Amino acid sequence: MTSLTEEYNGFRWIRADLHIHTPASEDYAEPAVSYLDILREAERRELEIIAFTDHNTVHGYERFQREIEFLHTAGGGWP
Secondary structure, three states, X not given: OOOOOOEEOOEEOOOEEEEEOOOOOOOOOOOXXXXXXXXXXXXXXXXXXXXXXXXOOOHHHHHHHHHHHHHHHHOOOOO
């Protein structure tokens, strides 16, 4: 069996979560979880790709962009 870190015929496995809701989605089920918490959990889980699947809005994506820009300029530890 190929491990997640090995290449297989030029391809490699990646870790991804393709269904994430943000606080911008009106049916967001975890109000105590912030945008920064979501980013930290993605990093903890070593995710390379996350997909925001909010209902009828892109405001969550915009907020994540601002959070990431802040972390870059504030030296918050994310590359």
